[in-house]
Every structure is written in C-alpha cells, then in structure tokens.
Amino acid sequence: xxxxxxxxxxxxxxxxxxxxxxxxxxxxxxxxxxxxxxxxxxxxxxxxxxxxxxxxxxxxxxxxxxxxxxxxxxxxxxxxxxxxxxxxxxxxxxxxxxxxxxxxxxxxxxxxxxxxxxxxxxxxxxxxxxxxxxxxxxxxxxxxxxxxxxxxxxxxxxxxxxxxxxxxxxxxxxxxxxxxxxxxxxxxxxx
Numbered sequence: 001x002x003x004x005x006x007x008x009x010x011x012x013x014x015x016x017x018x019x020x021x022x023x024x025x026x027x028x029x030x031x032x033x034x035x036x037x038x039x040x041x042x043x044x045x046x047x048x049x050x051x052x053x054x055x056x057x058x059x060x061x062x063x064x065x066x067x068x069x070x071x072x073x074x075x076x077x078x079x080x081x082x083x084x085x086x087x088x089x090x091x092x093x094x095x096x097x098x099x100x101x102x103x104x105x106x107x108x109x110x111x112x113x114x115x116x117x118x119x120x121x122x123x124x125x126x127x128x129x130x131x132x133x134x135x136x137x138x139x140x141x142x143x144x145x146x147x148x149x150x151x152x153x154x155x156x157x158x159x160x161x162x163x164x165x166x167x168x169x170x171x172x173x174x175x176x177x178x179x180x181x182x183x184x185x186x187x188x189x190x191x
Contacts, residue, residue, distance in 0.1 A: 013142050014091070014151045020135060021088025024081050024101075031078025037071040040112070047114025055115075062111045080104055091152020094168050098140045105132035144170035 005012065030036070044066055048059035066073045084104065087097035109115060109129025116127030147169075148155055154168035 025085030028081030037074040
C-alpha cells in the first residue's frame with residue numbers, strides 16, 4: 001500500500017489541494033448569507049468571553065473595528081476565502097496562495113475563533129483556523145519537496161512565461177542544471 005502512495009504522489013497532492021480549495025469555497029460562500037455581517041461582531045464578543053485578561057485589548061480592538069462596518073469585514077473575508085478557493089482549485093499563484101492562506105487562517109483563528117479558547121475542563125479542540133494554517137504549511141512543504149504540480153494554471157503559465165516560476169513555486173531546479181555524478185533523482189523531488 002505504501003508503494004501506491006509513492007506512485008500516485010502527483011495526483012494525490014493535486015487532489016488534496018483541490019478538495020481543500022472546495023472547502024474554502026464553501027466557507028467563503030457562507031460569508032454572503034443574510035445575517036452573517038450582523039453576527040460577526042457578536043462572534044468576536046462571544047470569542048472574548050472567558051479569555052485571559054491580557055487578551056482583552058486584542059478582542060476589544062477587533063470588536064470595535066468590525067462593529068464600525070461589519071458588512072465590509074464579512075464581504076472582505078468572504079472575497080479573500082473565495083479568491084483562496086480559486087487559487088487552490090486551479091493551482092494559480094500557489095506559493096502566494098499558500099502563504100496568504102496561512103495568514104488568513106491565523107487571523108480567523110485569533111479573532112472570531114478566539115484562539116480556540118477559552119480553555120478549561122470542557123474544552124474539546126483548539127479551533128479550525130490553526131489546523132487550516134498547518135495544512136497550508138504542509139502544502140508549501142509538499143510543493144517544495146515534490147516540485148511543481150503539472151495539473152495547475154501555474155504549470156501552464158510557467159511554460160509560456162518562465163519568470164512566473166518566482167511567483168508560483170517554492171523552489172525549482174533549472175532544466176539545464178547538472179546532477180551530481182552517480183546520483184539518481186527521486187520521483188519529482190527538485191534539488
């Protein structure tokens with residue numbers, strides 16, 4: 001079974017990226033439902049309940065900022081999530097999308113999710129935002145380890161315009177770079 005994963009790594013990494021993008025797309029679409037904008041300030045206030053006193057300024061800042069124009073924040077978050085979904089599903093600007101996804105996930109985790117807390121005897125998890133951030137880190141690692149995804153807009157753009165590689169890839173071995181004598185390249189691994 002483990003050999004199956006090695007043989008299908010290219011398809012698996014693409015499938016994971018696309019499924020994760022669909023999840024983000026659904027999440028982004030939810031932000032445009034009626035009532036989300038009005039409930040955003042309440043979500044932040046609820047997240048602040050029971051938090052340590054030293055976090056009060058953090059939640060007060062965000063509660064006041066969001067309550068000034070909740071529709072703007074709900075729409076902006078929804079658009080960021082939909083843009084992220086597009087980038088993941090199509091494989092467009094992956095390096096930037098993964099980095100932006102880490103940052104957006106951490107903002108979501110630290111503000112409306114309240115760092116997953118407050119933590120106490122009834123706590124059961126640390127929130128989803130931090131897990132999403134780790135998935136984006138893993139996508140970066142997979143991209144750096146196994147090289148570019150051939151099932152992506154980035155791959156097509158790189159063929160037509162080679163400087164696109166700087167925007168899309170973590171690292172990539174130039175096609176003309178020599179290999180060390182006696183070395184055998186691993187499947188898809190770029191050095």
